[in-house]
Amino acid sequence: MDGRTWTAALLLAGGLNTAGIAPADSASLREVYAATSAAVVTVFTREVIVLVDETPRIAKVEHEAAGVIISTDGDLLTAAHLVETADRIAVKLRDGRVLPARVVASEPAADIALLRLEELPEAVAVARLGDSDRMEVGDDIFIIGAPHGVERYLSVGRLSARSRPDQVGADLTLGEFFATDAHISAGVSGGPMFNTEGEIIGIATHLLGQEQAGPRVGFGVTSNAARRLLLEQRSFWGGFRGRWLTGLLAQAFNVPRQRGLLVERIAKNAHSPAALLGLRAGTLAARIGGVELVAGGDIILAIQGVSLEEEDGYPKARERLASLGTGDTVTMEIVREGEIVQLSAAIPAPE
Known part of the structure; x- marks a missing residue:
């Protein structure tokens, strides 16, 4: 052709x-x-977020986008920004069936995510x-x-x-x-x-x-x-969305180091590492130095013992996270309400 x-x-x-x-x-x-079209699916997500606009408020939002099934195990690719902090994910197949799905790997730095159907149909187009x-x-x-x-x-x-x-x-x-x-x-x-x-x-x-x-x-x-x-590489899905705090923003939030990661949203579901760790998302829409953000959430200082203050700290931390398996422990050092707190949680086995 x-x-x-x-x-x-x-x-x-x-x-x-x-x-x-x-x-x-x-x-x-x-x-x-x-x-090819039979392998293409519609992806539905739902999450609760703090809207940053003229009237800041908490709202339940739903999104509809696309994905594509790439294996008979029910793995599918989609964009990370669609699912990174979703509380619920559902996938509609070509025959009209709507099945639950979960994130198994994600790389926000490339905006790509891997989902898996939680219920595997008898026959699925790939x-x-x-x-x-x-x-x-x-x-x-x-x-x-x-x-x-x-x-x-x-x-x-x-x-x-x-x-x-x-x-x-x-x-x-x-x-x-x-x-x-x-x-x-x-x-x-x-x-x-x-x-x-x-x-x-x-x-x-x-x-x-x-x-x-x-x-x-x-x-x-x-x-x-x-x-x-x-x-x-199986890039680790953290189940949260954050904003880097450096310079004046770091000073405004009293970050005890030169850089920290402000948690703005988290995925609230049984598979979310952020939820299992007990990370707290932002609750207050704010504008600081011309930057719109969601304040009030935890500020991450270190992940798996790697300080995010280091220039290559975040990539190093993600490499360590990617090597973890079921039963291994995820650790974070955070600032919460002015105090440094240590968080840890074991990675659960897939259901």
């Missing part, structure tokens, strides 16, 4: 840009879509992980997601660039990202990016730019980064 002669004239894709693409291979795209290093700028790709609740929405485009993490988001420091002109929006996040052979070569995560300022650019973390961080 010559991917460069694809057509985007699929009615399933709705509103795709067809300029410059020959109609001869529309059947090929239909075939690849039919072969998509193949491809080799993203084989992709070149200009190659045709397609993404399947669920924008605005439209399940298995097909978006066609090209690989527009290879990007470093810092070119995509300030909080991203690991992995490699593909830029694409294919449609990416909130509901497409977590959706698989396929090559013309029907292999996953990325997971959609981010969208940059303002509509009124010109074309917006979509990004997806590469499949090889996902494989390395989640399947080979």
Whole structure:
């Protein structure tokens, strides 16, 4: 199949840009879509958060995005920002079944997470992980997601660039990202990016730019980064979202060291290490020095005996966490209400 002669004239894709693409291979795209879309799922999350806006308040929020099943064990890939602090995760399969799921590995620094279905259906469609290093700028790709609740929405485009993490988001420091002109929006996040052979070569995560300022650019973390961080290294899921406190922010919070990690949200469920440790999330929306944050939560100083004050402290701590198994102990040193407190909890066995 010559991917460069694809057509985007699929009615399933709705509103795709067809300029410059020959109609001869529309059947090929239909075939690849039919072969891959059954493995794409809709991911539903629910969590309680403190909203930081004109009227700060605690609210229950629900999100809907996408994911893709990659193994017959019920493992699936999605974006970390969708599930990192979710209290509840559910996955809707193509046949309409809705099953509970949990996070088994996550790397927020690359915005990629691995989930596992807690109930394994008798037959489950699986998509193949491809080799993203084989992709070149200009190659045709397609993404399947669920924008605005439209399940298995097909978006066609090209690989527009290879990007470093810092070119995509300030909080991203690991992995490699593909830029694409294919449609990416909130509901497409977590959706698989396929090559013309029907292999996953990325997971959609981010969208940059303002509509009124010109074309917006979509990004997806590469499949090889996902494989390395989640399947080979098993990046540890902490079950919390934090904000670094340095300089004036560290002084404002009376952090006893040069740097600390303020806990803003935690996942409150039976699998969450943050909940098992007894970490406390923020409860008060605040603006300090022009920075909007959620205050009142614990401030982490050290993880597994590694001080976060060190320049490479956080990566070192995550390496130690990734080596832990069932029954091993997670430890943290935190500041709570002005006092230094030691927390510890054993990693439970999967249910």
